[in-house]
Amino acid sequence: MKEGPISSSSNFNHVPVMGKEIIQSLKELPSELTKQGLIIDATIGGGGHSAQILENFPGIKIIGLDQDPMAREAASKKLIKFGTRIKIISTNFADFSLDEQAICVLADLGVSSHQLDEPSRGFSFRLNGPIDMRMNPKEGSSAAELIETLSEQNLADLIYELGEEKRSRRIARKIKNDLAENGPYSGTQDLSYAIAGCFPPKQRYGRIHPSTRTFQALRIAVNNELGSLESLLLKAPNWLLENGLFMVMSFHSLEDRRVKSSFKTDNRLKVLSKKPIRASPEEIELNPRSKSAKLRISAKKFLT
Ligand SMILES: C[S@@+](CC[C@H](N)C(=O)[O-])C[C@H]1O[C@@H](n2cnc3c(N)ncnc32)[C@H](O)[C@@H]1O
The missing domain is CATH 1.10.150.170 (Putative methyltransferase TM0872, insert domain)
Known part of the structure; x- marks a missing residue:
């Protein structure tokens, strides 16, 4: 993955990937779902995707999860203007449970540009820091x-x-x-x-x-990233209402293979993206990180 410019911890500069495609998929949902539904942003990061969703769908509320305190702080600042429509929870998505039901679960996997660009977190091989790499x-x-x-x-x-x-x-x-x-x-x-x-x-x-x-x-x-992903793939379909969307964006083949196979074999889900959705050449030009992204979308089936 390419690394971008240095940022300070108060300047969370992660550019959300395939925001347009995510918004478009939500627009295709029945309007009774998007009029007042709940979305789980399982990887809120800097709040980029959540901000786009909250701006486009005035009736939607979001619960955002992140295991990284710097990400939660950045997301809280960015999304403060949405008031009670956003709630941010400190958790690994693998440990999360939900009492109500959601119209969408979004997971934008991996590290944020901010984590990569902040030397003290130890993710970067270009910027010197302690050899840490823990998101939490x-x-x-x-x-x-x-x-x-x-x-x-x-x-x-x-x-x-x-x-x-x-x-x-x-x-x-x-x-x-x-x-x-x-x-x-x-x-x-x-x-x-x-x-x-x-x-x-x-x-x-x-x-x-x-x-x-x-x-x-x-x-x-x-970060036990593959173990956490396996848990999410098992749990998230249960959080969804009928027709609700499960969207997972991955950045390397180890993740994408798991998402593809889980969507295909899970009888609670119907695969909507037979092939993964990729960023447009224009987006890749503006944000090279989007080049390796693969977005897969499935929908919750009606279960009797
Ligand atoms: C690619 S960034 C998300 C960026 C976000 N979509 C945005 O637009 O700003 C991924 C975020 O997910 C968080 N994350 C990764 N794995 C996680 C897990 N298992 N549980 C909770 N958060 C996780 C990371 O800490 C990071 O902040």
């Missing part, structure tokens, strides 16, 4: 702890499976040797430099930074 800084182990505790074999498997990185064995060996000989890395740039050294010089300066896949793997593992 109060939960679980940091990436530094993960590389320290995993065996070389398990670290290699993780980098291969979650980063789809062919050089996983070499990278794991280098990381474990460095840790044994020199102690912990000083920060994300130090780790990134070590990873880049596992590639032949020609590949160190290509379009994709050599650390991209390894950092992706560590981030997915630290």
